[in-house]
Amino acid sequence: MTTIGINTLVYMSELNDGTPQSAILPVIAAHGVTLAEVRREYITEDGEFDAIAAAAKKHGLDLFYSVPESITIDGAAHPNFTGFLDEAKRMGVKNVKFNQGDVKDVDASVIAGLDAEAAAHGVTLTIENDQTPQNGTFACTEASLAHIAEVGGRIGYTFDLGNWFWRGENADEAFAKLREKITVFHLKNVNGAASREELSTTMLEDGVIDWRAMLPQLDPEVPVFLEFPIEADHVGEQVATLRSAVA
Incomplete structure (x- = not known):
């Protein structure tokens, strides 16, 4: 069964007003989810x-x-990669996204080496397609995932x-071609x-976006996170909408 999570970006208004994420986590838990993603x-x-x-x-x-x-810069691990994983271990984190x-x-x-450090810290790693030309195109994402698989990376x-x-x-098209590589899913919709x-x-x-057609195609082990700003009084209904789609 698909596990639902909430990224703290959902509460962006509160974050921008200075509310610490530690104070947002109880609010997230009150929606009956068991996963939360905090942002560095x-x-x-x-x-x-x-x-x-x-x-x-x-x-x-x-x-x-x-x-x-x-995650890597100029052919090597990010200079503070181990430090980021130290932070993750300190918080009891399961997965770190770069x-x-x-x-x-x-x-x-x-x-x-990245895999070994992750294992030593008790975490898994993921990379993401973001909104930048350096890290967000289909071509670079496909190439990154192909290279990781080719060398036996985790x-x-x-x-x-x-x-x-x-x-x-x-x-x-990106979903159709990359679906089998997905280990975490960040859900949002856009105005187009x-x-x-x-x-x-x-x-x-x-x-x-017809996201409802995508979710049943995911491996049920893939967690799905809401990850877009939502007014606090609408979060519950968005969680319910997502829950109905994965039930």
């Missing part, structure tokens, strides 16, 4: 790592960690459904505007 860019002080760990444990949440940094960087071009030994893939539109790519400047996320039922 909103952790502003060292003590928050421990506060997040405590809140997750208290409310029965498994944590994923979004790190908006490239941008692709130049992982499609690195030596097999680099990927083996790095997984977070498929972000809406981000393809910011790159002017076809989300349905022709220009990047006018593109925006929508409530799940209001956008142009």
Whole structure:
């Protein structure tokens, strides 16, 4: 059965007002989900790592960690890769997500090293297609995943459904070609505007993506996260909409 999660970006208004993610985790748990994804860019002080760990444990949440940094740079692991994994272990995180960087071009030994560090820290790794030309095109994503598989790497893939539109790519085609590589799914819908400047996320039922047709095609072990800003009083209905689609 598909597990539903909530990325703290859902509460972007609260985050931008300074609410710490440790205070948002109980709100997430109140929606009856067991997965939450916290974001490194909103952790502003060292003590928050421990506060997040405590809140997750208290409310029965498994944590994923979004790190908006490239997993590899100039053919090597990100200089602070081990530090990011130390943060993840401190919070009790299960999975750490990075941008692709130049992982499609690195030596097999680099990927083996990333896998070894992840194992030592008790976490899994994923890379994501984001909204940038460096890390978000279909071509680079496909090449990154192919190279990881070719060298026997264990790095997984977070498929972000809406981000393809910011790159002017076809989300349905990307899903069809990359579906078997997906280990985490970030769900959002978009308004389908022709220009990047006018593109925006929508409530799940209001956008142009037929996401309901995609979810049954995922391996049931793939968790599905809501990952777009939602007004607090509408989060419950969006969780219910997603839950009805995976029931």
